[in-house]
Amino acid sequence: MNTWIAVAATAVGCYAVKLAGLLVPAGALERPLVKRLAALLPVALLAALTAQQTFADGRALVLDARAAGLAAAAVALVLRAPFLLVVAAAVLVTAGVRAMGG
Amino acid sequence: MTSAGSGLTLLQTCALSLLVFTGASQFALVGALAAGGNPFTAAAGAFFLGVRNAFYGLRLSQLLALPRGLRPLAAQWVIDETTAVTLAQPTRRSARIGFTVTGATLYVLWNLTTLLGALGAKAIGDTDAWGLDAAGPAVFLALLAPMLKTATERAVAGLAVLLGLGLLPVLPAGVPVLAAALAAPAVLYLEGRRRGGARADAREDDER
DSSP states (O other), X not given: OHHHHHHHHHHHHHHHHHHHHHHSOGGGXXXXXXXXXXXXXXHHHHHHHHHHHHHEETTEEOOOHHHHHHHHHHHHHHTTOOXXXXXXXXXXXXXXXXXXXX | XXXXXXXXXXXXXXXXXXXXXXXXXXXXXXXXXXXXXOHHHHHHHHHHHHTHHHHHHHHHHHHHOOOGGGHHHHHTTOSHHXXXXXXXXXXXXXXXXXXXXXXXXXXXXXXXXXXXXXTTOOXXXXXXXXXXXXXXXXXXXXXXXXXXXXXXXXXXXXXXXHHHHHSTTTSOTTHHHHHHTTHHHHHHXXXXXXXHHHHHHHHHHHHO
């Protein structure tokens, strides 16, 4: 029963915040500063998320094979490689470094 | 996927995936319940991880311009991945297509893998050995890169990375990413001040 309560509370809470963002009236977002802020917030969130997925192990910061993989992806991006090649570079280099015991 | 081993039933595991549909929140909830946390504390932690979706919604509602009636339906798909794809689209039409295709695909795949995982189907061994855990951040990086057009966006991203990583060891799960969102107002504020300063300098030049 406790588990169902937790599942229900999480579902309601998570859905509510998702909907809240979408329901903010367009008029409230008209002001140039608010507009700029709304455009920059996802950039900040996604950048932080990308960094955490690369360097975090639980709550510890680590430098492992993923960092090498992401570096390879960054190089591929600078070379204007197509999307799939960028992701493939990250996966292959990460696997390679791990295979070598990194 | 991890939930089957921590005391959740098949039905609970699948309900969680179908109804919550925010990976980080699901893992946090399952982890907290497995650690013996009470349901409300566990749900609060999961909720924190989901708060960033509200900020995504702000931007998505501008980009997608959805009719009011569709918004409650679309809301369930407002997550990291759909936002990253939608933001990378050049036109409203492609943004809508990107959001819908990404949302539908991930919703189906995510819930299917949850079901298979809960049924005890053996995964393809250790996916980490294949380097697949680097695919997620690489996708985000590839989608994010074209958005970093001006110095402002780069400053926001850079500061957000520092905040997100620097606060990770000291704040509870989910909070560092939210704190990293502060990079956006901080950079806008500094930019405004610098522009204000530049304007004042120009005025002084005029007076001279």
